[in-house]
Amino acid sequence: MKKLSFTFTANWVxxxxxxxxxxxxxxxxxxxxxxxxxxxxxxxxxxxxVTRVVDGYGNEMFSGTVDKAHSSFGFTATGFVxxxxxxxxxxxxxxxxxxxxxxxxxxxxxxxxxxxxxxxxAKAEALCKFVHNTMxxxxxxxxxxxxxxxxxAEGEGVARDYVQVFLSLCRLHGIPAxxxxxxxxxxxxxxxxxxxxxxxxxxALDPTFGNRADEGYLKIAHGLDYSDCPVDRxxxxxxxxxxxxxxVSVKVSDHVIVAxxxxxxx
Numbered sequence: 301m302k303k304l305s306f307t308f309t310a311n312w313v314x315x316x317x318x319x320x321x322x323x324x325x326x327x328x329x330x331x332x333x334x335x336x337x338x339x340x341x342x343x344x345x346x347x348x349x350v351t352r353v354v355d356g357y358g359n360e361m362f363s364g365t366v367d368k369a370h371s372s373f374g375f376t377a378t379g380f381v382x383x384x385x386x387x388x389x390x391x392x393x394x395x396x397x398x399x400x401x402x403x404x405x406x407x408x409x410x411x412x413x414x415x416x417x418x419x420x421x422a423k424a425e426a427l428c429k430f431v432h433n434t435m436x437x438x439x440x441x442x443x444x445x446x447x448x449x450x451x452x453a454e455g456e457g458v459a460r461d462y463v464q465v466f467l468s469l470c471r472l473h474g475i476p477a478x479x480x481x482x483x484x485x486x487x488x489x490x491x492x493x494x495x496x497x498x499x500x501x502x503x504a505l506d507p508t509f510g511n512r513a514d515e516g517y518l519k520i521a522h523g524l525d526y527s528d529c530p531v532d533r534x535x536x537x538x539x540x541x542x543x544x545x546x547x548v549s550v551k552v553s554d555h556v557i558v559a560x561x562x563x564x565x566x
Contacts (some may be wrong), residue, residue: 311374340379417420432510
């Protein structure tokens with residue numbers, strides 16, 4: 301069992317004041333069989349009342365509205381997490397076997413001749429390493445609308461693209477796989493990885509780094525692809541005219557309990 305602390309902060313600055321700002325946030329690590337979040341807190345600036353909602357996959361989200369005019373909006377999520385080995389004994393939803401618009405494989409991907417093991421888990425690990433070794437990490441070369449086929453053809457992208465290429469190949473080879481949003485130790489922004497269903501258990505793999513996602517990975521949400529679990533969705537007046545610049549900060553670290561100083565003060 302591992303104790304971790306987390307801080308997840310994001311802030312948007314608008315070109316000009318906005319009104320009727322509706323938001324939906326996925327920003328708090330959830331509680332699962334391998335992970336329990338406690339003493340957690342969500343702070344919004346400017347203040348807004350939030351409603352906790354759950355989507356069709358069971359992911360926790362927070363929705364609300366800021367009615368008064370404001371030039372910036374931000375949140376800070378903090379708390380602690382108790383973690384054990386990252387695996388989930390959950391039933392399989394066969395939706396995770398089929399491609400989506402973002403993960404549909406290209407003919408080039410279908411034509412790949414890969415020497416893969418027979419065992420499901422070994423096959424998933426081999427595909428994870430293949431994506432890691434094939435793709436180049438290059439920020440700014442893709443958008444949230446970039447498909448797995450496009451990212452694979454270009455051979456570059458960010459963690460989102462690595463994961464969607466991996467999902468596409470897993471499903472192509474008969475392995476159920478889902479997209480995961482979360483926080484990870486050593487990453488300064490939110491991170492994404494994948495969960496694969498092998499031998500009756502969900503395991504986590506991170507194709508960006510080519511390894512298993514286990515200690516130091518805090519899960520927030522999962523879905524079929526990126527479109528199911530972005531950190532934020534929002535709408536406000538004059539969205540087509542007003543842009544927003546976003547800054548993000550993440551810190552995940554071991555939680556060290558320091559004994560309270562018992563020496564009386566003078």
